[in-house]
Amino acid sequence: MSVIRKDRKTVIGILGGGQLARMSAMQAIRLGFDVAILDKEKNSPAGVLTKKEFVGWVDQKKVFDEFIEASDIITLENEFIDYTYLEYIKNKGKKVIPDSKTISLIQDKLIQKTTFDKAGIPVAKFIEVNDRTNYESIKTKLGNKFVLKSRKMGYDGYGNATVKNKNEFMEALQRLSKRHTELYAEKFVPFVKELAIMVVRTKKEIKTYPVVETIQRNHICHTVIAPAVIKQKTVLNAREVAIEAVKAIKGYGIFGIEFFLLDDDSVLVNEIAPRPHNTGHYTIEACTISQFENHIRAALDLPLGNTELVKPFAVMINLLGKRNGVGVVQNYSEAFNNKNVHLHIYGKAESRIGRKMGHITLLGNELNTILSQAKKIEKKIIV
């Protein structure tokens, strides 16, 4: 039975009030829905958009219950909420998209990799790191160069360490163990490019967005090129693998899948995120229906929109904080120097060096032109 109300606006609850929630909420509101936001901070990027702003988190029973009560259906903007909290919502009679089962297969990356591996989805070789493993046993399985990773809560490179010898291993083990109790190791993949794709799925449909190239800077997504300039057979293969990955975790909703492209044009799945994804921000202007709108539609099990590009190319560049201070653009005129730029500022109160404060997108017929324009604009904007 549909959760969509006919007697009042349907309220979509979002766990988290960051930029992903903000951009999802904007689409939900445009479609005539209401949103409820739960975030630890008041005036979060998404919290400012609604009167149904709940300040607190899932471990604060009172406010969590109020948030659940105010919502007709609940979705999320990050995968770090222990899935037992999602089960708690379900037990209160409210649907969660993605499901707690899916989250349980994702949030522990060792379980995620094992699930993919069992389903025949190509992933880098990996091994659990525990009391019974040591440097030698890992090296034997993965080779000289590998990456030590936390099983949970890792993002944007936090909780990862590349290891080339025993000393580095001991160092990394000590450093990561301070914040992360459970670790695993993954063979280092000498990739040619990093790729990503968004997949959106309802009970009736499954759709993919274009395969994009993502360029990281300090382990943070910096530039996205849509579509990736790769062989057509790789595109088809990546799409197929991404769909299988979503099915393997019994995923419904929207998912971002990151790949490594190898020099034989094959791909390995790096990881999957059960939510809108930084590599899909370009879809707001570049695709007929954006990842954020399809996120909302999927949460409500509505027919999905067209995921195709409206122009041949799009470039998205993140605006990372260039200083510590107020989270407000200091030079809007410079930002709008290019008449085609699409500017997104997330409205965070504080800017910090390297923090994701916004992004820009450019569409065009020639990739090199918009890529160099986008780089110039990004350099100029101070936020």
Next chain:
Amino acid sequence: MSVIRKDRKTVIGILGGGQLARMSAMQAIRLGFDVAILDKEKNSPAGVLTKKEFVGWVDQKKVFDEFIEASDIITLENEFIDYTYLEYIKNKGKKVIPDSKTISLIQDKLIQKTTFDKAGIPVAKFIEVNDRTNYESIKTKLGNKFVLKSRKMGYDGYGNATVKNKNEFMEALQRLSKRHTELYAEKFVPFVKELAIMVVRTKKEIKTYPVVETIQRNHICHTVIAPAVIKQKTVLNAREVAIEAVKAIKGYGIFGIEFFLLDDDSVLVNEIAPRPHNTGHYTIEACTISQFENHIRAALDLPLGNTELVKPFAVMINLLGKRNGVGVVQNYSEAFNNKNVHLHIYGKAESRIGRKMGHITLLGNELNTILSQAKKIEKKIIV
């Protein structure tokens, strides 16, 4: 000096909280600004988007003062606010875009027409209706068929009456005089099509959006076709006339200009609106930068964005209330039956038959295809 703040979000105050304010506010927020909304009703379409929601109107000093105090700059979504209230804002040291002078030349349509006429802008013949005029004197000046119109507060056909003989004149005079004290008459124009164009102007730039065809139903804008299928020389002429019209009223900000297209391919200006306009809703998806974003940019005197179409054609159809009841779409699945439709629902609490509740937009390469698709979708959606 720029009103844009660097120490906190700049707050753009909007007089009115309807759909035009809502769609402007969404763009403002996306760009990292904050909005303050003044509307007579709580939870207005734009009021729901901000914590700076002021309930009341310009004639309620306390709330009006609070709204002015909360805003760094103020703009509006309708031209029916007596310009003396805009002067009041100016006297409080806050800038208003468009200026009270511009509004004073627009809100009384007799003054508007006189201003245009003096500036050499083509308008239908018109005459003031007062104690010294009668049916015969009007007929002598305008011919047998003319339109009796209220000078102020007319919109969507309210306050207008077409007159073909003395009986109709007496009837119309009596009916209109009940609600409108000041009237004027305009020669009836046997137009071929109705056209419209958006113009946006800052101190440094003036830009036009495409000339569109607007199809009215019961005097309400119903369908917009972008671009209008008309001769290129008419496009150029309409653009030129529109720019002159904006200059004639010393207009800065965004303006919608409506035209009558005559059978000799010339145009007459019907009226001008100093704000985003229903005939410009298609620009949200169809143009690189929408009328709403350029509205915000113009209010802040920032560089304007590209007004060109991203696809060859766009069709916008208004979703008018089909029943009296809750203002919520009753059948979202039907609405999303077409995978390319862009749905906008304004979030009004109550639907009433004929009330503007939302709109849909379709983009494409073939006008006839998207026009027939849009008509089908509009028929299906119940709101």
